[in-house]
Amino acid sequence: MAGITIDGVRKVYPNGFQAIEDLSLNIPDGELVVLVGPSGCGKSTLLRMIAGLETISDGDISIGGRIVNRLEPGERDIAMVFQNYALYPHMTIFDNLAYGLRNRKTPKAEIKQRVEEAVQMLGIAHLLDRKPRQMSGGQRQRVAMGRAIVREPSVFLFDEPLSNLDAKLRVQMRVEIKRLQRQLKTTSVYVTHDQLEAMTLADTLVVMNAGRIEQAGTPMELYSNPATVFVATFIGSPAMNMLPGIVADGFFRVEGDAAGIQPMSLRGVANGPVILGVRPEHLQVGPAIGAGLSGRLHVISSEPIGAETLVYCEGPGSDPLILRAAGEATHRPGDMVDVFAPADRLHLFDTETGEAKPRLTAVQTVMATGPQPVT
Amino acid sequence: MQTKRVTFRHVWLPYLLCLPQLAVTLIFFIWPAGEAIVESFYQTNAFGTSLRFVGLANFQRLFSDPSYYASIRVSVIFALATSALAMTLSLLFAAVADRIVRGTNAYRTFLIWPYAVAPAVAGVLWMFLFNPSIGIAAYALEMVGIDFNATISPNSAMALIIVAAAWKQISYNFLFFLAGLQAIPNSVYEAAAIDGAGPVKRFFTIVLPLLSPTTFFLLVVNMVYAFFDTFAVVHATTQGGPGQATSILVYKVWKDGFVGLDLGGSAAQSVVLMAMVAALTVIQFRYIERRVEY
Ligand SMILES: Nc1ncnc2c1ncn2[C@@H]1O[C@H](COP(=O)(O)OP(=O)(O)OP(=O)(O)O)[C@@H](O)[C@H]1O
Ligand SMILES: [Mg+2]
Numbered sequence: 162m163a164g165i166t167i168d169g170v171r172k173v174y175p176n177g178f179q180a181i182e183d184l185s186l187n188i189p190d191g192e193l194v195v196l197v198g199p200s201g202c203g204k205s206t207l208l209r210m211i212a213g214l215e216t217i218s219d220g221d222i223s224i225g226g227r228i229v230n231r232l233e234p235g236e237r238d239i240a241m242v243f244q245n246y247a248l249y250p251h252m253t254i255f256d257n258l259a260y261g262l263r264n265r266k267t268p269k270a271e272i273k274q275r276v277e278e279a280v281q282m283l284g285i286a287h288l289l290d291r292k293p294r295q296m297s298g299g300q301r302q303r304v305a306m307g308r309a310i311v312r313e314p315s316v317f318l319f320d321e322p323l324s325n326l327d328a329k330l331r332v333q334m335r336v337e338i339k340r341l342q343r344q345l346k347t348t349s350v351y352v353t354h355d356q357l358e359a360m361t362l363a364d365t366l367v368v369m370n371a372g373r374i375e376q377a378g379t380p381m382e383l384y385s386n387p388a389t390v391f392v393a394t395f396i397g398s399p400a401m402n403m404l405p406g407i408v409a410d411g412f413f414r415v416e417g418d419a420a421g422i423q424p425m426s427l428r429g430v431a432n433g434p435v436i437l438g439v440r441p442e443h444l445q446v447g448p449a450i451g452a453g454l455s456g457r458l459h460v461i462s463s464e465p466i467g468a469e470t471l472v473y474c475e476g477p478g479s480d481p482l483i484l485r486a487a488g489e490a491t492h493r494p495g496d497m498v499d500v501f502a503p504a505d506r507l508h509l510f511d512t513e514t515g516e517a518k519p520r521l522t523a524v525q526t527v528m529a530t531g532p533q534p535v536t
Numbered sequence: 537m538q539t540k541r542v543t544f545r546h547v548w549l550p551y552l553l554c555l556p557q558l559a560v561t562l563i564f565f566i567w568p569a570g571e572a573i574v575e576s577f578y579q580t581n582a583f584g585t586s587l588r589f590v591g592l593a594n595f596q597r598l599f600s601d602p603s604y605y606a607s608i609r610v611s612v613i614f615a616l617a618t619s620a621l622a623m624t625l626s627l628l629f630a631a632v633a634d635r636i637v638r639g640t641n642a643y644r645t646f647l648i649w650p651y652a653v654a655p656a657v658a659g660v661l662w663m664f665l666f667n668p669s670i671g672i673a674a675y676a677l678e679m680v681g682i683d684f685n686a687t688i689s690p691n692s693a694m695a696l697i698i699v700a701a702a703w704k705q706i707s708y709n710f711l712f713f714l715a716g717l718q719a720i721p722n723s724v725y726e727a728a729a730i731d732g733a734g735p736v737k738r739f740f741t742i743v744l745p746l747l748s749p750t751t752f753f754l755l756v757v758n759m760v761y762a763f764f765d766t767f768a769v770v771h772a773t774t775q776g777g778p779g780q781a782t783s784i785l786v787y788k789v790w791k792d793g794f795v796g797l798d799l800g801g802s803a804a805q806s807v808v809l810m811a812m813v814a815a816l817t818v819i820q821f822r823y824i825e826r827r828v829e830y
Contacts, residue, residue, distance in 0.1 A: 214726050235732035247723035251745045260741075261731035312731075 163225025163238075163315040164190040164348060165211065170220035172206050172372075180206040181372045183220070188365070190225075191346040193339075197359040197395070198369035204352040207369075208318050211350060212241050225315055235264070240309035241318040244325060246301045248293040254280070254304050255289045261312045279311040282341070299330045306338070310345065317342070317349040323358065335361060356398055360384075368392045390515040393438050393508060399471060399483045402444070404437045405512065413437060415477040421497075422456035422477060428525045434512040441471065443506035444484035446498050452526040453503040458482060460496040474498065569810060575803035594804035603780060604788070604805075611784040614698060615762035622702035622758055623751070626709035631739070633710075634717040659772030662700035666692075690781030693774045697782050701769045705761055709754050716750035717743065756820040764813055785809055 165188040172181040180203045188194045196204045209215040211222055213234035221228050229237045240261075249257050258276045267275075280286040283303040293301055302322065309317055322338075323331045335358055342349050342362075353359050359366055360380045367377040368391070376388040380396075387393035387401075394400045404422070406415040413427040413435070439454060449455040458474035461481055470490045476482035484500060492498055504526040509518040579590045598604050665673040668685040677684045684692050720743065728738045744751075767786045770776060776783035776791060783791065789809065793802025 212726075212730060214729070233734075234726070234729045235734070239730065241727070241730050243723045243727065245721065245723055247721065247727040249724060249728070249742060251748075260728070260733075264732035264737065308727075308731075 164188055164192075165316060165350070166221075166223045166226075167207075167211075168221045168223075170207075170210065170222060171218045172203070172210060172215065173218045179372060181210070184372070184374055185220075186367065186374060186377065188348060188350065190348055192364045193342050193349045193351060193362055194365045194367060195351045195353060195359045195363035196367050196369055197353060197356070198375075199395075200354070202369045203372040204369055205320055206372075208241075208320055208350055208352050211316070212239055212318050213237050237316075238314050239316040239318055240312050240314040241320065242305045242309050242322040244321040246293075246305040246325075248301060248304055248308070250293050253290050253292060254285065254296075254307075257293070257304055258307050258311050261308065275311045275313075276307075279307045282310070283307050283337075298326055299334070302326060302330075302334060306341070310341065315348065317347050317351075319349065319351040319353075321353055322351075324354065331355075331358075338362065356396065360396075366396075368395055370395075386517070386520065387438075387508065388517050390436060390438070390510045393510070393517075397440055399441050399485075401438045401440045401508070402476070402482050402484075403480075403510075404439070404477060404482075405434065406437055407434050408432050418477055419456075420475050420477045420482075421458045422454070425454050426452070426526050427521075430509065430518065430525070435518070436510040436512055436515075438508035438510060439502045439506060441483040442485040443502045444482070444500050445502065446472075446484065446486050446490065446492075446500060448499055449501045451503060453501055454507055455499070455501045457497055457499050460492045460494055460498055462494050463490070463492045465490075472498070474500070569806075572803045572806040572810070575799060576807045577800075578803075579800040590800065594800045595808075598801060598804050598808070606780055607783050607785055607788045610694075610780070610782065611763060614694065614701070614766075614782070614784050615759050617694075617698045618701045618705070618762040618766075619755060619758035621698060622705040623709055623754055625702070626706045627713050627747075627751075629706070630710050630713035630717055631743070633714055656768040656772045658704045659697075659700045659769040662696060662703065663773040666696050666699075687774075688778060690778055693778060693782045696773055697766070697770055697784075700773060701762060701766045704769070705758055709758065712750050712754055713747065716747045720746050752823065753820070756816055760813065760816050763816075764809060 165186075167184060167186040167188075170181060170184050171179065173179045184207065186194075196207065198204055206215060210217050211224075213229065213232060213236075217230050221230055223229060224237060224239070249260065252260065255276055258279060259272050262272045262275065276289075277286070280289060283306055285300060285303045285307065288296060288300060288304070293304065296304070302325075305322065319338075323334050326334060338351075339362055351358075351362055353362075363380050365377055366380045366383050368375045368383065370391050375395075376383055376392045378386075383392055383396050387396060390403065394403065404415050406413050408427055408430050409432050411426060411428055413425045413430075415422050415437075416434075437454070458476075461473045461475055463473065463486075464471040465488065468488050470486045470488060470492070472484050472486050472490065472492050473481040474484065482500075486492065504521045507521050507526075509521065510516065511518060576594050577589060577591060578587045579594065580587055662673075663671075665671045666677075666684055668674050668687070674684045683689075684695075687693070724742060724746075725738060728742050733741060763784075764786055766784065767790060770782055770784060770787045771790075774782040776787050785805065786809065789802050789805045792798050792805065796802075
């Protein structure tokens with residue numbers, strides 16, 4: 162078993178494009194780390210550098226304390242599950258699973274035993290004699306998993322392994338991957354686009370953007386305390402509402418037309434432009450209860466999706482303000498709604514750098530005595 | 537891959553477009569083939585003035601002629617060696633090129649050029665290279681102590697026509713091998729690399745099996761080429777000699793017919809050759825059409 166240390170790693174492709182810039186990350190032994198980020202941010206590049214499929218331009222990657230920069234993929238004691246599964250088309254499932262073991266001169270009897278254990282674990286024991294093209298996508302996915310686990314490597318690498326499956330199968334496999342990883346306690350790096358996959362699987366969630374790590378932490382840490390505007394809008398669906406505004410004279414006011422959002426008393430924050438963020442689930446319909454952000458908004462549309470209803474309201478900017486209401490909520494376009502978000506649910510970000518400012522406390526937003534500012 | 541279906545406005549247009557090809561096939565293939573079949577049952581006298589129906593006598597004579605079996609043996613050796621050489625080299629080149637060009641196809645254009653060279657020209661080219669008095673290849677061989685003289689040594693002569701014939705076929709094979717290699721997804725190689733297979737092992741356990749449909753197809757094509765399409769190569773270089781050492785079947789047909797003036801016997805040989813082509817073609821369609829299993 163082995164942890165992974167990534168130390169000051171850079172990747173410059175032969176065409177001069179810098180896909181990863183000075184990235185460091187420590188992955189403790191047995192942990193499942195999920196890399197998320199927009200397309201092209203360098204997730205696969207990083208994973209492939211760990212695998213040895215891409216050279217490392219600068220910095221070091223070590224697995225289990227051993228620097229692997231110069232080792233061939235086969236020597237790194239890793240296994241990888243590819244998005245397109247990359248099964249060997251001309252081999253039976255048994256041979257697909259046995260290939261890596263045979264290359265390592267594992268005794269025949271042991272190969273047989275390990276392959277059988279793996280297929281039992283994955284419920285594909287009845288498919289051993291089939292060729293990959295005689296199987297469904299879900300079954301191939303299991304074989305790809307099987308090929309990784311028979312080897313009993315010290316690291317699993319997954320590059321969007323579930324993105325070719327339908328929604329239901331994806332959920333099922335996600336649960337299974339989590340279970341297998343818990344059971345085998347193998348250090349894993351998992352790349353995905355899918356937020357839900359990221360949130361549910363990760364011990365540590367790493368949000369990447371343009372070749373850098375924006376933030377790493379537990380999924381709940383990233384959800385509750387996003388370090389940047391990027392992370393705040395990337396984690397959570399629908400995304401956090403962002404209200405650019407200005408702090409002046411102890412008040413926060415949204416920029417331009419307020420569209421019904423009240424100025425909010427705000428002490429302890431330097432004057433100047435800020436971005437205020439509030440998640441749709443933290444904007445409640447109803448009157449202000451205590452300190453926080455409140456307003457009276459114009460409903461544009463509402464989307465009932467069963468357990469909840471997404472209500473789109475006219476916001477100060479071009480983007481609508483989204484709020485999550487109860488499933489039975491009946492807000493119709495044209496209605497006016499009172500909304501409120503308590504102070505401890507608000508996020509403040511620096512307009513320039515996009516970095517988060519310290520979280521607000523109720524005390525900071527309690528109405529100052531004195532004249533109410535006029536909107 | 538799906539081919540686009542073209543719709544013609546006039547019913548006769550497609551037929552018109554096929555006409556030139558049909559005409560060529562008819563005039564240069566079907567008609568002479570028919571003539572050959574007919575002629576194989578007749579015997580012409582030495583002056584070409586009389587025709588006599590002899591039934592299967594030409595064939596009987598053919599199959600009791602030791603020099604015909606010698607020619608078959610020469611042809612088989614030649615065809616196998618040519619196919620083996622052409623395919624091995626082209627696979628090697630394709631494997632190298634595949635590493636470089638994955639994605640681009642600029643190189644492909646260059647590598648097809650030898651295919652456009654006429655067989656006779658290719659033959660002459662190689663003949664000069666291996667000419668004992670002026671050829672640079674013969675000179676190089678002499679430097680390493682190999683005496684290469686295609687006009688005296690049967691083995692040299694055989695080697696010469698094999699090299700000349702194979703060279704011409706390499707570019708054709710190369711294209712198919714390259715296409716076959718490029719059809720193998722990168723991730724499969726990568727998975728194998730992660731599974732601990734080095735480049736050589738990957739080649740033999742992944743690449744070669746995945747190329748087997750291509751290889752089989754090319755084997756048939758190369759055999760057909762070596763058996764039936766190499767007259768010009770032989771004619772331009774060794775002319776079947778020394779002795780009968782390089783007198784492959786197609787060459788013997790011509791020589792017996794037009795030099796030996798045994799038209800009936802030559803026609804019978806043509807018919808046998810035709811039967812062989814037909815057999816190979818059937819094999820090709822039977823096995824390739826239903827895609828080699830993997
Ligand atoms: N071989 C290459 N040569 C040059 N640039 C490359 C190469 N491979 C990837 N890139 C670039 O590097 C960047 C990161 O690519 P990468 O595949 O790591 O993205 P990703 O985060 O995995 O994206 P996705 O979510 O779409 O898979 C992209 O901008 C991509 O265009
Ligand atoms: Mg990717």
